[in-house]
Amino acid sequence: MAGKKRLKKRQLAVIDDMFSGELDEQSVLAKHKVSRDVYNKWLANDSFAEEFDRRIASAHRQSAALIARYAPLAAAKLVQLTESENQETARKACLDIISFPKIAAKEAERPDKTKKDSDTQAEQLSEVTVSRLLAALAEAEQ
Numbered sequence: 001m002a003g004k005k006r007l008k009k010r011q012l013a014v015i016d017d018m019f020s021g022e023l024d025e026q027s028v029l030a031k032h033k034v035s036r037d038v039y040n041k042w043l044a045n046d047s048f049a050e051e052f053d054r055r056i057a058s059a060h061r062q063s064a065a066l067i068a069r070y071a072p073l074a075a076a077k078l079v080q081l082t083e084s085e086n087q088e089t090a091r092k093a094c095l096d097i098i099s100f101p102k103i104a105a106k107e108a109e110r111p112d113k114t115k116k117d118s119d120t121q122a123e124q125l126s127e128v129t130v131s132r133l134l135a136a137l138a139e140a141e142q
Contacts (some may be wrong), residue, residue, distance in 0.1 A: 005045075005047045007048060007051060008035070010032060011042055011048055012051075013032055014028055014029070014032050014034060014039070015048075015051055015052060015055060017031065017032070018052075018055075018066070019055050020057060023125075026043075040044055053093070070122070075097075075100075078093045078096055078097050081093035082094050
């Protein structure tokens with residue numbers, strides 16, 4: 001961090017509160033008695049902006065990890081919902097499951113992702129799942 005200015009305690013406190021999720025931006029600034037002009041100057045400061053961007057990236061990684069952790073549970077729940085007595089619920093669950101491979105494919109196309117053998121297995125599994133779901137839908141309509 002040679003050549004970079006260290007952030008002041010007040011700047012760090014503002015960033016901490018911005019990412020705590022308890023207050024909106026204006027409330028954080030009011031709490032720390034920071035004017036909009038001062039805050040805008042901080043945002044133009046490389047050290048402040050880099051720390052702010054680092055926190056944003058960290059929040060995105062945490063969100064992605066949380067979603068990944070609960071994805072199997074959500075998928076299992078959707079599969080359960082395909083057998084719902086309510087036809088509309090079952091239909092929507094099937095559509096969500098069918099659209100999942102499209103969403104996963106878009107995610108896999110991101111430049112920071114690399115395609116692995118497990119991706120091919122996931123696509124095959126999705127095709128099998130889609131076939132089963134379509135069969136279940138056809139059976140439910142009879």
